[in-house]
Amino acid sequence: MHGNKTMITEVRKMKxxxxxxxxxxxxxxxxxxxxxxLTPFIWMIFSSFKHANEAMLVPPTLFPKVPTxxxxxxxxxxxxFLVYLKNTLIVVAIFFIGLLFNAMAGYAFGKFKFxxxxxxxxxxxxTMMIPSQVTMIPVYLILNKMGLINTMLGIxxxxxxxxxxxxxxxxxxxGVPNELMEAARIDxxxxxxIFFKLIIPISKPILAVQGILTFIAGWNNFLWPLxxxxxxxxxxxxxxxSLLKGQxxxxxxxxxxxxxxxxxxxxxxxxxFQKHIMEGFxxxxxx
Amino acid sequence: xxxxxxxxxxxKYPYLFIAPAxxxxxxxxxxxxxxxxxxxxxxxxIKGLANFNNxxxxxxxxxxxxxxxxxxxxxxxxxxxxxxxxxxxxxxxxLTSALLINYGTEKIFSFFRVVYYAPAVTNIVAVAVVWGxxxxxxxxxxxxxxxxxxxxxxxxxxxxxxxxxxxxxxxVWKAIGINMLIFLAALKGIPKSYYEAAKxxxxxxxxxxxxxxxxxxxxxxxxxxxxxxxxWIQFFEEPMVMTxxxxxxxxxxxxxxxxxxxxxxxxFGYAAAGSFVLFVIIIxxxxxxxxxxxxxxxx
Numbered sequence: 001m002h003g004n005k006t007m008i009t010e011v012r013k014m015k016x017x018x019x020x021x022x023x024x025x026x027x028x029x030x031x032x033x034x035x036x037x038l039t040p041f042i043w044m045i046f047s048s049f050k051h052a053n054e055a056m057l058v059p060p061t062l063f064p065k066v067p068t069x070x071x072x073x074x075x076x077x078x079x080x081f082l083v084y085l086k087n088t089l090i091v092v093a094i095f096f097i098g099l100l101f102n103a104m105a106g107y108a109f110g111k112f113k114f115x116x117x118x119x120x121x122x123x124x125x126x127t128m129m130i131p132s133q134v135t136m137i138p139v140y141l142i143l144n145k146m147g148l149i150n151t152m153l154g155i156x157x158x159x160x161x162x163x164x165x166x167x168x169x170x171x172x173x174x175g176v177p178n179e180l181m182e183a184a185r186i187d188x189x190x191x192x193x194i195f196f197k198l199i200i201p202i203s204k205p206i207l208a209v210q211g212i213l214t215f216i217a218g219w220n221n222f223l224w225p226l227x228x229x230x231x232x233x234x235x236x237x238x239x240x241x242s243l244l245k246g247q248x249x250x251x252x253x254x255x256x257x258x259x260x261x262x263x264x265x266x267x268x269x270x271x272x273f274q275k276h277i278m279e280g281f282x283x284x285x286x287x
Numbered sequence: 288x289x290x291x292x293x294x295x296x297x298x299k300y301p302y303l304f305i306a307p308a309x310x311x312x313x314x315x316x317x318x319x320x321x322x323x324x325x326x327x328x329x330x331x332x333i334k335g336l337a338n339f340n341n342x343x344x345x346x347x348x349x350x351x352x353x354x355x356x357x358x359x360x361x362x363x364x365x366x367x368x369x370x371x372x373x374x375x376x377x378x379x380x381x382l383t384s385a386l387l388i389n390y391g392t393e394k395i396f397s398f399f400r401v402v403y404y405a406p407a408v409t410n411i412v413a414v415a416v417v418w419g420x421x422x423x424x425x426x427x428x429x430x431x432x433x434x435x436x437x438x439x440x441x442x443x444x445x446x447x448x449x450x451x452x453x454x455x456x457x458x459v460w461k462a463i464g465i466n467m468l469i470f471l472a473a474l475k476g477i478p479k480s481y482y483e484a485a486k487x488x489x490x491x492x493x494x495x496x497x498x499x500x501x502x503x504x505x506x507x508x509x510x511x512x513x514x515x516x517x518x519w520i521q522f523f524e525e526p527m528v529m530t531x532x533x534x535x536x537x538x539x540x541x542x543x544x545x546x547x548x549x550x551x552x553x554x555f556g557y558a559a560a561g562s563f564v565l566f567v568i569i570i571x572x573x574x575x576x577x578x579x580x581x582x583x584x585x586x
Contacts, residue, residue, distance in 0.1 A: 030388065037460065047420070100528045101308045108304035109305065114301040121307065124312060133545045135319040137549045137562065138319035138322035138326070138559070139315050140550070178495075245415070266408055
């Protein structure tokens with residue numbers, strides 16, 4: 001009897017050990033994968049603090065022997081990275097206006113009845129299926145006709161609103177109870193007041209996700225700045241970086257510093273807000 | 288007329304709310320489709336851009352020209368190569384990493400979630416700059432590692448076949464994160480009771496995976512496969528920023544072919560025709576996928 005009991009605990013313990021071993025194997029696999037995922041980033045950051053010559057040593061060093069900020073200083077003092085950075089931040093700021101447009105449209109589709117609603121909403125969804133290569137050339141021609149080539153407005157307009165964002169806002173705001181809005185209307189609140197003072201504060205979870213994604217999209221925006229900006233004073237970081245790559249083919253340390261300026265801020269923002277993005281994914285109903 | 292205005296007034300607010308977004312979508316998504324169809328039947332180029340009188344209607348000539356264009360054929364072949372190799376890797380690796388990350392609930396697992404997602408938020412030019420350095424024949428990390436192991440360095444971006452594979456590696460690295468999140472969301476949605484039932488029935492780990500987890504992930508697998516497929520048929524940014532389609536068009540893709548004809552050679556009509564061929568291919572592939580998925584469901 002007694003022996004039986006110890007045997008049961010023994011078996012339990014073995015099972016627990018086996019689970020532990022499984023978990024360790026999983027963690028080892030994940031670590032190997034994680035190293036592969038992170039190597040480019042680590043290499044980029046360490047190399048950005050090396051002197052130009054050290055970055056080309058064979059065999060290479062991992063840590064910079066004499067860490068230096070000369071690459072970063074060169075980017076901002078000799079090259080135009082300050083201008084690129086300013087333009088990128090302007091693009092991001094304008095993209096947030098686009099976010100507001102998306103939210104407004106999502107709200108109207110989610111909470112109002114009006115003639116043509118169904119048709120317009122399907123049209124919005126249909127734009128998601130159009131490959132960007134098809135619209136690329138006509139959009140360029142349209143912007144050209146409007147005289148927006150080589151302007152900030154021309155850079156941001158094509159990507160300002162997005163069907164998928166409108167869809168997500170509609171999903172979320174459609175769930176706001178009608179009574180809330182009715183009560184506000186009875187109290188004499190105007191429609192703009194209701195949207196900005198009632199709907200927007202309630203929609204914080206979706207706004208958080210969309211806000212981060214908008215920031216990332218604006219920051220990383222590349223194709224339209226490349227096509228539209230002919231003048232270096234309108235270059236964004238991504239276009240400036242591709243210029244840097246072309247002009248300093250063998251100065252890898254400088255290139256890595258340029259890349260770090262693009263990547264590190266977005267990584268920091270991403271790490272701070274990653275929980276919202278992950279949870280947003282689960283709640284936005286993509287299953 | 289009066290009635291129309293009063294009606295408009297009644298629905299003033301919803302129309303005002305949707306107006307900015309709808310106008311922008313019309314201008315930059317809907318109208319361009321029709322413009323694109325139109326110019327694909329013309330010889331529009333840089334002269335036509337300056338003065339519309341220089342544009343001539345040439346019927347199907349652009350499309351016939353595409354059928355004969357060896358560069359376009361090569362771009363199609365390369366695109367098939369990208370899709371056939373890249374898509375299965377993306378689906379398999381993102382599913383695998385999601386399953387592994389879903390294995391535990393400890394902090395370290397959410398840490399890995401961030402790590403695996405990190406490449407997805409990285410700008411493509413920065414990615415190209417960093418990977419260009421890693422792939423560099425003389426000073427790159429990869430060849431230095433190979434040399435350290437006593438092996439000969441590879442010509443990562445110069446060899447015709449290897450260059451394509453190098454681009455695929457980079458694109459897969461960047462694509463895992465977002466698809467992994469979709470799988471993770473789906474895994475969280477599987478009812479716990481299924482696993483408890485399986486445990487009571489004495490199912491092994493592998494059996495649980497085979498008969499419960501994977502079937503439950505059917506829809507998200509379909510979703511990931513189809514969006515990845517559509518994305519990879521439009522494979523564009525990687526060859527554009529890494530190789531510009533070289534060496535000798537060996538890494539050129541259909542989408543890059545369209546871009547280069549449109550914006551480098553200013554052959555707007557020809558490029559628009561190319562973009563429609565791409566569009567039709569995407570539609571056909573999507574329809575086939577939906578068909579196959581339906582058949583699957585009926586079995």
